[in-house]
Amino acid sequence: MSAEWNDNSPIYRQLKARVVGMMLDGVLQSGDALPSVRQVAADYQLNPITVSRAYQELVDDALVEKRRGLGMYVMEGARDKLLASERERFLREEWPALLEHITRLGLDLEQLLQASRDRGAHGENA
Helix, strand or coil: CCCCCCCCCCHHHHHHHHHHHHHHCCCCCCCCECCCHHHHHHHCCCCHHHHHHHHHHHHHCCCEEEECCCEEEECCCHHHHHHHHHHHHHHHHHHHHHHHHHHHHCCCHHHHHHHHHHHHHCCCCC
């Protein structure tokens, strides 16, 4: 995780989003322990309450569980749950604007697929 924060949203939400991203990317998997609140607070110079709030939201979302005396752990099926909700959110919130932009530019499916293949051929992330 990078230590850079932006002013567009509260830090606890940014921290939560970074942990969610790590789950989606497979960096954090089911059963993995999250770093302790104190460790994250020290590493990123955050107030421990800020870290606790981010972690509590992950618990509230049933992505992470508290194990008394042991810490926080990624729950079984968290990645699948995240993928389903993020896909639904993307299709509802981001895709309509993206589709409108694609249409406005006059791009067709073959051009988009070719651009995607070209990126992959050049070693870039598609």
